[in-house]
Amino acid sequence: MSRHLLQAQEEERKRISRELHDETGQGLMVLRLYLGMLAGDSDSPQLKLKVEEAMTMLDRTIGDLRRIIARLSPRTLEELGLLAAIRKEVRELAKNTGMKAQINLPDTLGEVDREIEIAIYRSVQESLHNIAKHSQAKNFSLEVENQHGALCLLVDDDGIGFSGKGNPRRQSFGLLGMRERIAALGGTVRVRSRSGRGTRLRVMLPVAQVAGARKHVSNVRSQPERRRAHEHVELKHGSRPQPAIRTVKPHTQYANVH
Ligand SMILES: Nc1ncnc2c1ncn2[C@@H]1O[C@H](COP(=O)(O)OP(=O)(O)O)[C@@H](O)[C@H]1O
Ligand SMILES: [Mg+2]
Numbered sequence: 001m002s003r004h005l006l007q008a009q010e011e012e013r014k015r016i017s018r019e020l021h022d023e024t025g026q027g028l029m030v031l032r033l034y035l036g037m038l039a040g041d042s043d044s045p046q047l048k049l050k051v052e053e054a055m056t057m058l059d060r061t062i063g064d065l066r067r068i069i070a071r072l073s074p075r076t077l078e079e080l081g082l083l084a085a086i087r088k089e090v091r092e093l094a095k096n097t098g099m100k101a102q103i104n105l106p107d108t109l110g111e112v113d114r115e116i117e118i119a120i121y122r123s124v125q126e127s128l129h130n131i132a133k134h135s136q137a138k139n140f141s142l143e144v145e146n147q148h149g150a151l152c153l154l155v156d157d158d159g160i161g162f163s164g165k166g167n168p169r170r171q172s173f174g175l176l177g178m179r180e181r182i183a184a185l186g187g188t189v190r191v192r193s194r195s196g197r198g199t200r201l202r203v204m205l206p207v208a209q210v211a212g213a214r215k216h217v218s219n220v221r222s223q224p225e226r227r228r229a230h231e232h233v234e235l236k237h238g239s240r241p242q243p244a245i246r247t248v249k250p251h252t253q254y255a256n257v258h
Contacts, residue, residue: 003115003184010074010118017072020065028062071129077121082109083144086124090142093128102141109146116205119181120144120153123189126174127155127201135159135199146207150187153203161193178203 032055039051070076077085083105094101124142131140137159145152179189187205 006115006119006181006184013072014074017069017075020069020072025062025065025069028058028065032058032062071125074118074121077117082112082117082121085121086142086144089124089128093132093140097132099131099137100139102139104141104143106144106146109144109151112151112207115185116151116207119185119187119205120151120203122181123153123178123201123203124155126178130174130199131155131157131159134162137198147204149206151205151207153201153205155201156198158198161195161197161199163193163195 035051035055035058039048039055042048042051076088079085080088086105087103090101090103093099128140128142131137135157137157140155140157140159142156143152143154145154175189175191182189182203182205185205187203190202190204191199192202193199
């Protein structure tokens with residue numbers, strides 16, 4: 001994939017996310033309003049119950065749509081910057097799945113090319129999405145490092161892993177797309193996984209101008225929340241239940257980020 005194609009792909013994603021928000025999202029919100037009015041006006045307790053069930057389902061759909069939009073658009077990246085956007089993704093995965101997360105980021109990345117930022121952010125999104133969808137892990141960790149002019153992203157989980165054989169007819173473009181994107185920028189993606197032994201993903205991207213940044217281990221929760229400039233509050237319904245609190249074994253290195 002060429003750089004030009006990558007840009008076109010990002011533009012297209014932005015357009016789709018805008019349309020989903022402005023059209024599908026708005027339509028669902030109007031529907032919610034009508035259902036709310038219907039529930040209020042109804043004299044029949046049975047009908048009221050049904051309408052309320054429909055509203056609960058609708059709220060879940062709105063929540064799903066909001067997550068899809070957030071994944072499509074790099075708005076979070078634009079508003080927060082790469083490191084805070086990564087922290088947010090990690091925190092959300094931990095919150096939505098109940099997994100324990102450890103995150104290890106440099107204080108700063110210095111000046112990084114916009115395309116590189118997007119590539120790292122998209123790789124983070126895809127690998128975390130895979131952890132949520134496939135891994136059945138209890139713990140995961142994410143690390144970004146500056147290594148001799150290269151940016152290194154490491155994402156680990158302790159889930160079921162995969163052998164890489166799978167069904168060849170299955171269409172899975174996530175890792176493939178990531179490889180192409182990173183290769184177009186001169187980098188490499190390595191995935192190490194074995195059945196039952198978890199998965200490790202390593203992305204290396206050459207970056208000439210990254211300043212040597214200090215590393216520190218941080219608990220995601222302790223990071224100050226930055227408000228998003230254009231938060232789309234109208235799509236905020238349907239929040240997920242909080243994950244169950246897990247006991248962290250004394251020897252485990254994973255920190256609870258809820
Ligand atoms: N962290 C993971 N844990 C377990 N299996 C994984 C993980 N990441 C990827 N996989 C496996 O690799 C396959 C390919 O992943 P991907 O290319 O992202 O496609 P998709 O997520 O659309 O299935 C997945 O279908 C899954 O079987
Ligand atoms: Mg995937």
